[in-house]
Each structure stands twice: as C-alpha cells, then as structure tokens.
Amino acid sequence: MKKRIFGHIPDVKVGDKFNNRDLLSKAGVHGPTVAGISGSKYVGSDSIVLSGGYEDDEDFGDVIIYTGAGGQNSKKKQVADQTLDSVNLSLAKSKTESLPVRVVRGHNHKSEYSPKSGYQYSGLYLVEDYWKEVGKAGYIIWRYRLVSFDSSAPTTEVNEPPADYVDPKRKSSSSNKIVRDYQKALNVKNWHKYKCQVCGLAIETSAGLYAEAAHIKPLGEPHNGPDSEHNILCLCPNHHVMFDNGGFTIADDFTLIGLPGELTQVKVHKVDIRFIKYHREHYYKNT
Amino acid sequence: MKKRIFGHIPDVKVGDKFNNRDLLSKAGVHGPTVAGISGSKYVGSDSIVLSGGYEDDEDFGDVIIYTGAGGQNSKKKQVADQTLDSVNLSLAKSKTESLPVRVVRGHNHKSEYSPKSGYQYSGLYLVEDYWKEVGKAGYIIWRYRLVSFDSSAPTTEVNEPPADYVDPKRKSSSSNKIVRDYQKALNVKNWHKYKCQVCGLAIETSAGLYAEAAHIKPLGEPHNGPDSEHNILCLCPNHHVMFDNGGFTIADDFTLIGLPGELTQVKVHKVDIRFIKYHREHYYKNT
Numbered sequence: 001m002k003k004r005i006f007g008h009i010p011d012v013k014v015g016d017k018f019n020n021r022d023l024l025s026k027a028g029v030h031g032p033t034v035a036g037i038s039g040s041k042y043v044g045s046d047s048i049v050l051s052g053g054y055e056d057d058e059d060f061g062d063v064i065i066y067t068g069a070g071g072q073n074s075k076k077k078q079v080a081d082q083t084l085d086s087v088n089l090s091l092a093k094s095k096t097e098s099l100p101v102r103v104v105r106g107h108n109h110k111s112e113y114s115p116k117s118g119y120q121y122s123g124l125y126l127v128e129d130y131w132k133e134v135g136k137a138g139y140i141i142w143r144y145r146l147v148s149f150d151s152s153a154p155t156t157e158v159n160e161p162p163a164d165y166v167d168p169k170r171k172s173s174s175s176n177k178i179v180r181d182y183q184k185a186l187n188v189k190n191w192h193k194y195k196c197q198v199c200g201l202a203i204e205t206s207a208g209l210y211a212e213a214a215h216i217k218p219l220g221e222p223h224n225g226p227d228s229e230h231n232i233l234c235l236c237p238n239h240h241v242m243f244d245n246g247g248f249t250i251a252d253d254f255t256l257i258g259l260p261g262e263l264t265q266v267k268v269h270k271v272d273i274r275f276i277k278y279h280r281e282h283y284y285k286n287t
Numbered sequence: 288m289k290k291r292i293f294g295h296i297p298d299v300k301v302g303d304k305f306n307n308r309d310l311l312s313k314a315g316v317h318g319p320t321v322a323g324i325s326g327s328k329y330v331g332s333d334s335i336v337l338s339g340g341y342e343d344d345e346d347f348g349d350v351i352i353y354t355g356a357g358g359q360n361s362k363k364k365q366v367a368d369q370t371l372d373s374v375n376l377s378l379a380k381s382k383t384e385s386l387p388v389r390v391v392r393g394h395n396h397k398s399e400y401s402p403k404s405g406y407q408y409s410g411l412y413l414v415e416d417y418w419k420e421v422g423k424a425g426y427i428i429w430r431y432r433l434v435s436f437d438s439s440a441p442t443t444e445v446n447e448p449p450a451d452y453v454d455p456k457r458k459s460s461s462s463n464k465i466v467r468d469y470q471k472a473l474n475v476k477n478w479h480k481y482k483c484q485v486c487g488l489a490i491e492t493s494a495g496l497y498a499e500a501a502h503i504k505p506l507g508e509p510h511n512g513p514d515s516e517h518n519i520l521c522l523c524p525n526h527h528v529m530f531d532n533g534g535f536t537i538a539d540d541f542t543l544i545g546l547p548g549e550l551t552q553v554k555v556h557k558v559d560i561r562f563i564k565y566h567r568e569h570y571y572k573n574t
Contacts (some may be wrong), residue, residue: 058509060508063508065508065509084533084572092532095532096528096532129505129531130532131510131569131570132568132569132570132572133568133569145508145509201525203525203528203529203534204529204534205528205529205532205533205534206532206533206534206570206571206572207532207533210528210529210532218416221347221350221352221432222345222352222432223418236524236525237523237524237525237527237528238488238490238523238524238525240524241383241490241492241497241524242490242491242492242497244416245379245382245383245417245492245493245494245497246371246492246493246494247490247491247492247493281419281420282418282419282420283418283419283493284493285371285419285493
C-alpha cells in the first residue's frame with residue numbers, strides 16, 4: 001500500500017529548490033519523476049508540477065489555471081481530447097474533498113514565478129473549480145483553477161486504498177490511515193460509502209460520490225468539540241445545512257427529532273451520545 | 288417600505304465615533320436608538336450594538352460571542368428564557384443568508400476594544416453560528432458567533448418586504464430592491480419561494496427556509512459570468528453541489544441532462560439560455 005502525503009512535507013519549506021525531478025521525488029514533494037500530476041482517482045491529487053508541458057496553462061501567481069494530462073503525442077503536441085479519468089479525476093476529487101495540493105514550478109514553465117533553474121516548491125493550493133474546454137490545439141482539455149491558501153495546514157498522511165475500495169461486493173477496508181482531519185472525515189465517509197446517515201443518498205458528481213463530514217459538537221470556541229470520528233456524521237449537503245441550523249436533531253436512541261426516521265449507523269462507526277446530547281440542547285429550537 | 292442597508296454605510300469608516308445613539312442612528316449605522324439588534328426576521332440583521340446590556344456577551348476582537356435580545360426585566364436582569372423570534376431570528380437569518388452585520392461597540396461594553404466614550408463603528412462581521420444555552424442567570428439565551436471579515440464588501444440596500452412576503456396565499460411581491468449581489472440572490476430565492484428548481488424542496492431550518500443562489504456561468508476568471516438573475520438558479524445544497532461538479536446539466540429546452548425531469552421555472556425569472564449552454568459545454572462530463 002503506497003503512502004500519499006497531503007499538505008506540506010516535513011522539513012520542506014515554501015521556496016525550497018531542487019535541481020531535478022529525482023531529487024524532488026526523493027524529498028517526497030512530488031512522487032512521479034515524469035508525470036505532472038501525482039494523484040489517485042479514489043483519494044485525490046497530492047501534488048502537481050508546472051513544467052511548460054501544456055500550452056494552455058496560465059499562471060497568475062496565487063491563481064493557476066492548470067491543464068489536465070493526456071491527449072499529447074510524443075512531441076508534447078495536443079492531438080486528442082483529454083478525459084476526466086485517472087490523474088485528471090484525482091484533481092477533481094481534490095476539489096470535492098477540499099484537499100490541499102502541493103504546487104511545484106519548474107524552470108521550463110514560462111512564468112515570472114518560475115525558478116531560473118531546477119524546481120521550486122510553491123506551497124499549497126486548493127482546487128476551486130474544474131471544467132472542460134476546447135484548448136488552443138482544438139481538442140478538449142480539462143482545466144483546474146488552483147488558488148493559493150494559508151499554508152499552515154497540518155500535514156496529512158494517507159495510505160492508498162486497496163483495490164476493493166470502491167467495490168461494495170468485496171470486503172470493505174477501514175485500514176487506510178490518515179493523520180488528522182482529512183483522514184477522519186474520509187474514514188466516516190468511507191464507512192458509510194458516502195451515503196447520508198439521514199436519507200441514504202450519496203450525491204453523484206463527475207468526480208465521484210460526494211458527502212460531507214458534519215461535526216456534531218462544533219469544533220472551535222466556545223463549543224470545542226473534538227475532531228474525532230465519534231463526533232462526525234456522514235451527511236448530504238441538505239441534511240448538513242439542516243443539522244447545523246436547527247432543522248433537526250437526534251434523540252439518545254438515534255431516532256430523529258424534527259424529521260421522520262432514525263440515524264443510519266454502521267458497526268465500525270461509533271457515534272458518541274454525549275455529542276448528540278450537546279447538539280440537541282444547543283441547536284434544536286424546540287427542545 | 289423601510290429601507291435596510293447591508294454592508295458599510297457610505298462615508299462611514301471603520302473606527303468612526305458617534306457621541307450618542309441618536310447620532311449613530313442618524314448616520315445610518317444602527318437604526319434603533321435603544322435596541323441592540325437591528326433586523327427583520329424576513330430579511331436578516333443589518334447591525335448590532337455592544338453596549339454592556341447582556342452579561343453573557345464575550346468580546347475577543349475579531350470574534351464576538353453575542354447574546355440575543357429579550358428575557359430581561361426593566362433593570363436589565365435576565366428573568367426569563369429568550370426565544371428565536373423577532374430580532375433574534377433576524378441574526379440567525381443573517382447566518383443562513385451570509386449577510387454582513389455592522390458591529391458597533393459602546394463605552395458601556397466592558398472590553399479592551401470599546402471606546403472610552405460614545406459609540407464606535409467596528410466594521411463588518413459574519414454570523415458563523417447560532418445556538419442556545421443556559422446563561423449565567425439560569426435562563427435560556429440565544430448566542431451568535433460573529434467573525435470579522437474583509438470589509439471591502441459592497442454596500443447593499445434592501446427594502447423591507449411587505450407583510451405578505453411569507454404568506455403564499457397573498458399576492459407575492461417582487462418589489463423589494465437590493466443593490467448588487469445580495470439582492471439578486473435574494474430575488475431569485477424569493478421568486479421561487481426557496482424551492483429548488485430541480486427537486487422542488489425548500490430546506491427548513493430554525494432560521495426559516497433555506498436555498499442557495501447558484502451561478503450558472505461562474506463568476507470570476509476565466510469564466511466571467513455576470514452577477515445577474517438571468518445567470519442564477521435557486522437550488523437546494525444537494526443540487527448545487529451536483530450542478531457545480533458535473534453531476535447534471537440542462538438542455539436548451541430546460542429538460543435536465545443526467546437527472547430525470549426538467550428545470551422548474553417561474554414567469555418573473557428569465558434564465559438566459561447562453562449561460563445554460565456554457566455550463567453544459569464546460570461542466571458536464573459526457574456532452
């Protein structure tokens with residue numbers, strides 16, 4: 001199982017330079033030594049390199065309009081349409097999962113932000129949008145709007161999911177480990193196969209299934225709920241909005257209050273009744 | 288019809304001082320001369336004053352934990368539970384509509400951020416959370432977490448909706464005018480009575496009905512869609528996520544592609560087919 005690290009690499013600072021792709025890979029900043037996008041379509045993309053390989057790339061510093069991979073011949077000429085699969089899908093997944101992407105600029109990338117030689121780590125970006133369009137060469141390309149964000153986010157280690165990750169007929173795995181928030185949210189979503197614990201719906205997008213990790217007792221002051229799976233529900237956006245804004249709450253026996261039915265649970269995911277009680281006492285209007 | 292202004296008041300700068308509540312009201316910063324919360328439960332709250340009247344208020348500068356109104360006797364002692372109605376509901380509505388709230392600190396408010404005399408405009412805050420708890424006096428109070436945000440947001444004028452605003456049996460009004468974004472989003476939501484144009488659902492929260500204004504051709508680079516009602520749909524959060532992430536799109540005859548059915552429309556809301564086409568060509572995987 002391959003380990004994939006989201007966020008900064010320990011001991012690598014924004015602005016650090018690497019003479020070549022091998023050293024960049026050994027430092028853990030960008031694994032592949034040729035490909036521009038590092039990612040898994042099941043988990044997301046952890047890093048990209050801007051190296052002048054795609055004529056449609058645009059670089060505004062804090063905002064990058066990046067081009068997906070594929071459709072080029074051996075001379076790097078665009079000769080076919082790109083598809084939203086493989087690493088292109090991984091970058092879309094980084095959007096729907098709000099995962100940070102490490103950005104590296106190479107000397108071949110035509111931009112005032114590029115280093116004069118070698119490769120330079122530019123910090124963390126979020127994928128804010130992805131779409132397709134007809135590129136300069138007349139073929140469909142997938143594009144990504146990457147926006148720089150405060151890079152004090154914690155480093156997160158993700159293990160690649162096993163092959164049975166998306167096949168519900170095979171034995172489901174709960175062995176993928178992530179340190180801190182991303183992993184905990186992903187764990188809860190995976191345990192429920194992205195199905196809302198209230199309505200059973202899993203939202204379908206072109207990046208795959210989508211669900212939200214809803215903290216029961218909110219994080220931060222003055223609530224100070226823990227960032228733990230026991231304090232997270234897997235909800236669709238609609239029920240997340242309702243839950244956070246007093247549209248419904250949950251009884252100690254997990255029946256819903258304000259909505260019919262009860263919270264769907266799976267054995268591996270233990271919801272702590274104390275957080276449910278906190279939510280009921282603080283967020284529901286009529287209790 | 289009373290005019291309510293959201294955002295900064297023209298010519299009033301953050302830090303400006305006012306000797307008394309009458310001058311504060313005349314300047315348009317905070318209308319009521321006694322009440323701490325200015326707002327309508329149908330539209331939202333446009334401003335609050337911190338003046339030491341509520342023992343549970345907490346002030347951390349950029350973050351304020353504010354207490355709702357009500358439940359006090361003539362000596363400002365908490366003697367009864369507060370309810371989520373009237374101006375308290377207006378502050379909750381400001382959360383679900385993401386409206387900016389002007390914050391004013393008075394000399395009576397015990398905080399290092401208070402002026403030594405009179406009242407001082409502290410800028411714009413967003414309501415990030417609202418909940419109830421048992422206050423120091425033993426009665427239920429409603430609380431609001433207000434967080435300072437970049438105050439370059441445009442000023443928005445809102446006219447109070449007429450009384451029939453929330454009564455579907457009476458004649459519906461489309462005459463409430465807001466300058467810029469808030470008004471346009473609100474217009475579209477009101478025209479559809481907060482019902483999703485895809486599924487017909489209006490999300491219920493303790494702050495009232497909830498819907499999202501979804502831009503069809505996205506705002507900003509490189510799409511540069513206009514902030515116009517012709518480019519906005521009223522969607523539930525689920526269909527907003529799906530729409531923005533290629534889960535479905537719309538044909539020129541307004542039938543849905545990727546989902547069964549067709550877009551629900553109302554006469555007053557004209558959706559521009561050119562923006563629909565842009566979305567279809569750029570966001571849907573299979574067209």
